[in-house]
Amino acid sequence: MKTLLKLAFLTGLGTVAWKSWHDWRAKDGDDDRGAAGSSGVIRDAGPAEQHVDEKDWDLVDEQSDESFPASDPPANFRGVA
Secondary structure, three states: OHHHHHHHHHHHHHHHHHHHHHHHHHHOOOOOOOOOOOOOOOOOOOHHHHOOOHHHOOHHHHHHHHOOOOOOOOOOOOOOO
């Protein structure tokens, strides 16, 4: 019984420590969750952000990259413009 009480106390102490650390980290600006309902931090669009040569970057790549957080791909069936 004493072992169970010690375990419960240590678990509670660890939970309080983790919550305090998490709140402290959020105040420092390291929290990247974003506003409620958002996807968090989103990178910039473009070939430089994808580490692709600009000569290999076509219209379909650009449209797909600009629609990144969305679930639907661009409706471009022509291929390269």
